[in-house]
Amino acid sequence: MTTVLQFAEIDAGMVAEVGGKAANLGELTRAGLPVPAGWALTTEAYRQVAEAAGLAEVIAARRQAGGRTEGQAAEGLAEAARSRLLETPVPDEVAKAVAAAYEGLGGGPVAVRSSATAEDLPFASFAGQQDTYLNVVGADDVLDAVRRCWASLWTDRAVAYREANGIDHAGVRLAVVVQVMVDARVAGVMFTANPVTGRRREAVIDAAPGLGEAVVSGAVNPDRFVVDTVTGRVLDRHEGDKRLAIRAAPGGGTLRDTLPGALRDGDLPAGLCLTDTQARELAELGARVERHYGAPQDTEWAVDGDGTLWLTQARPITTLYPLPEATREGLRVYFSFNVAQGVMGPITPMGLAAFKLAGAGAARLFGHGPAELGDGPAFMAVSGGRLWLDLTTALRSRAGRTILPRLLRIAEARTAVVVDRLMADPRLPVIHTGRLPVVRAAARFARRIHAPARVLLALTSPRRSLGHVRDLGERIDRRLRVPAGATPAQRLDHAERVLAGTFPLAVSVMPIAITGYGLFGLASRLSGVPVGEMQDVLRSLPANPTTEMDLELWGLAGRIEPEPFRELPVHELARRYREGTLPPKAQREITGFLDRYGHRGVAEIDLGLPRWSEDPAHILGVLANYLRTGAAGGVPAIAPDALFARGAADAETAMAAVVTRARRRGRLRGAVTRFALRRTRAYAGLREMPKFFLVQTLAGVRRSMLAVGEHLVATGVLAESHDVFFLTFAEARAALAGGDRRELVAERRASHEREARRRHVPRVMLSDGTEPEAQAATTADPGSLSGSAASAGTVTGPARVVLDPVGAHLEPGEILVCPSTDPGWTPLFLTAGGLVMEMGGAMSHGAVVAREYGIPAVVGVADATHRIGTGDLITVDGAAGTVTLQED
Structure with missing residues (x-):
């Protein structure tokens, strides 16, 4: 098989043969871009050496010894593989091919660079994970550099990076690029989109004298230029100190020059190593590369002594969040629905389709529904498997600018700050000045959900109002029932009808x-x-389905047999529960709990994710946590049910104090205040009911769609019933006619899993890719973090950072630090001493539940899960909205 391929023989589809770097360089060469001449030693050569070195046996042995290779097992694997590769002789045919190809380049200085098959991918760049050797001279030295490149596939960092990105070690191979060395006067890197703010069409160039290695390795503070690639205008230039330059050494290798101060070279501006003209030329080159690939690129470049510009590498910028597909012209402002709901991961395709249907039903209440329900309302967009809401119309409306910030300050305080700044953006002027359309839409909405009648009922009869809510739950239950003999097509029709019609019912609460x-x-x-001084009135509210669920789970922990939960791992508890072999009371009580709350789950807004009734492992793990810590049945004064009762008593005391102050202003004021606060206590807990009803609907539709999935498995369309959630409703309907959809599902599952590993999701994003919050970021005091006051009180304790509640263990008194929460998280609140969330406002889910449980909470704390570590001693001041990191 061919072991050497010239760049002109390589294209982007040859990653398996030549790796990501070589595939890109070949593609760029064939596109006519200025790439130095070179060739690639293919993965076939690596395969031969790896086979002779017995790497497959090394990988298999490590897996068998340590399961998934982590920690010391991963380091051991890396060391063993490197040693084998360095000790194994290179086959003669490979060595001869390398020597001949090197002479074909002229026999002068070359760069020898690793090119792995898992490298420069759209979702993982692997930048810097394998080695590069510069200014290599002579065939023997080139062959030695090739061998060291092969070994660099097995550095500790490369092994860890592959595991973090879910890439199988056994499936990765390495090619080697050998390329004519550019004797660079200036070199560096260029991003064709701003990697910090996310803004597209804004090239960011880092430049330094000498070889680009100084910039890539971070050994120098480079000059920085920001250029608008559309207009060519240099938006910003910043001079770095550039006290070091890496240059080619005579006879091979590199040397480091220590520069005495800022570089001053001929006619260049003071200190800068590029002119504005060169920066514009670079930006134009970057724009050509981006147009060729159709996506922003991370490039490396060099300018030689003759002033010729060379492109030495290009790969996708993997950290940029993908843009929502634009449906309307002009600059748009998108708000993350996922962030608002505390669901940072992507939503399955059928889950997104369900939201479009529910959103269409909501839009129709305002008189703005789409022509086709499945298209969803105009204000909904999808990107990165997540749902985005287009706020542009509201931001450019006089009425919207009044209403939107007030709503956000209550529900998502950090977003409110971003929106305030956007209102000053000259690109987003007010164009909708009339209030009449807003008033008409609000009146239409109020009329269609019978708001006047509901308000009158709430004022006159709490008993009948709460009875109406119970009736709604029963009505939704009846709507969800599907005849046993329903065909798959009838189930799909029913699901779409129910989803579009549930919002009006749920929101009528x-x-x-x-x-x-x-x-x-x-x-x-x-x-x-x-x-702000009346928050105690809202403690321990009745009629909140989430707190009722949590307290029921706590009570259940005190009633069941504790032994298996203290002794067995969660997976064994789950197995015994499914088989019905838990102790009798535990089996019966848990079944009763799941009969009532089994439709709930973590990230429960996604129709495609299992409910607790399907996979009770999370609930069983929470019970085990309660029992292992000795929390359930512990000291009554600190048990959550006792705290909840104390909270209700405190609320009565707070109400009495407010009424007393009102009475001082007049007897009638006192009477009306008492009436008002009694109604507040009766109804405020209902704020969770619309979501409870929506989740109830999603669970019912999910059960029906699993039946559709089973039918598609039986007809050979899908591999398993759960795969149906990686289709939309329309695609599932089309699949009933036949045709294999397994490959489509596999692609979507892989994309979903990649997106699930994304650590950062913007809360607000502009249609040009800008993340306004990142654009305005400033360096904060590392010892003090601020957010929004959510639940009064002060607590000092060890932090427990939790990114996923499934399997999380929280000791009593530990302070829960998390991105956000939904009801699936709240069982952890029962043992938490305090709460810190990155998202949310005073009325967000986590804030409300924290107040009801009486634990101090601060929400909307930027980067809390990165700036606080598990075990850090922190003080949470829920009234001031501050989190302070204490000295140990």
Whole structure:
């Protein structure tokens, strides 16, 4: 088989033969871009050496010894593989091919660079994970550099990076690029989109004298240029100190020059190693590369002594968040629905389709529904498997600028700050000045959910109002029932109909809940007590389905037989529960809990994810956590049910104090304030009910779609029933006619898993890719973090950073630090001493539940999960909205 291929023989589809770097260089060469001449030693040569070295046996032995290779097992694997490769002789045919190809380049200085098959991929760049050798001279030295490149596939960092990105070690091979060395006067890197702010069409260039290795390795503070690639305008230039230059050494290798100060070279501006003209030429070259690939690129470049510009590498910028598909012209502003809901991972395709249907039903209430329900409303967009809401119309409306920031300050305080800044952006001027369309839409919405009648009912009869809510739950249950003999097509019709019609039913609870909060505000006005000082009135609210669920789970832990939960791992508990072999009371009580709450789950807004009734492992793990820590049945004064009861008593005391202050202003004021706060206590907990009903609907639709999935498995369309959630409703309907969809599902699963590993999701993003929050970021005091006050009180304790609640263990008194929460997280609140969240506002889910449980909480704390580590001693001041890292 061919072991050497010239760049002109290589294209982007040859990653398996030549690796990512060589495939890109070949593609760039064939596109006519200025790439120095070179060739690639293919993965066939590596295969021969790896086979002779017995690497397959090394990988298999490590897996067998340590399961998934992590920690010391990974390091051991890396060391063993490197040693084998360096000790194994290079086959004669390979050595001769390398020597001949090297002479074909003229026999002068070359760069020898690793090119792995898992490298420069759209989702993982592997930048810097394998080795490069510069200014290599002579065939023997080239062959030695090739051998060291092969070994660099097995550095500790490369092994760890592959594991972090879910890439199988056994499936990775390495080619080697050998390329004419550019004797660079200036070199560096260029991103064709801003990697910090995310803004597209904005090239960021780092440049330094000498070889680009100084910039790539971080050995120098380079000059930086920012260039608008559309207009060619240099937006910013910043001079680095450039006190070091890496240059080619005579006879081979490199040397480091220490420069005495800022570089001053001929006619260049003071200190800068590129002129504006050169920066524009570079940006233009970057734009050509981006157009060729159709995506922003991370490139390396060099300018030789003659002033010729060379492109030495290009790969995708893997850290940029993908843009939502634009449906309307102009600059758009998108808000992450996922972030608002505390679901950082992607949503399955059918889960997204369900939201489009529900969103279409909601839009119709305002008179703005789409022509086709499945298309979703115009304000919904999808990107990165996540849902985005287009806020542009509201931001460019006078009424929207009044309403939107107030809503966000309550629900998502950090986003409110971003929106305030965007209102000053000259690209987003107000163009909708009339209030009448907004008033008409609001009136239409209120009429269609019978808001006036619901408010009147809430004012006059709590018993009937709460009865109406219970009736709604039963009505939704009836709507979800599908006849046993329903065909798959009928199930799909029913699912789409139910999803589009559930929102109007679920949201009809809100007028009652809003009446409670409205009366809370009235009580504040009548009594003269600020709302912020009345938060204790909202402690331990009744009729909140989430807190009722949590307390039921806590009580269950005190009633069941504790022994197996203290002794067995969660997977064994789950197996015994499914087989019905847990102790009798535990089996019966857990079944009863799941009969009532089994439709819930972590990230439960995604129709495609299992419910607790399908996979009870999370709930069993929470019970085990309660019992192992001795929390359940512990000291009554600190048990959550006792705390909840104490919270209700504190609320009564707080109400009495507010009423007393109102009475001082007049007897009638006191009477109305008492009436208002009683209604607030009765209704405020209902704020969780619309989501509870929506999740109830999603669980019912999920059961029906699993039946559709089973039918598609039986007809050979899918591999397993759960694969149906990687199709949309329309695609599932089309699949009923036949045709294999397994390859499509496999591609979508792989994409979903890659997106699930994404650590950062913007909360707000512009259609040009800009992340406004990153654009405005400033260096904060590392010892003090600020957010929004969410639940009063102060607590000092060890932090427990949790990114996924499934399997999380929280000791009593530890402070939970997390990105955000949904009801699947709240069982952890029962043992938490405090709460710190990156997302949310005073009325977000985590804040409300924290107040009800009486634990101090601060929400909207930027990068809390990165700036705080598990075990750090922190103080949470829930009234001031601050988190302080204490000295040990």
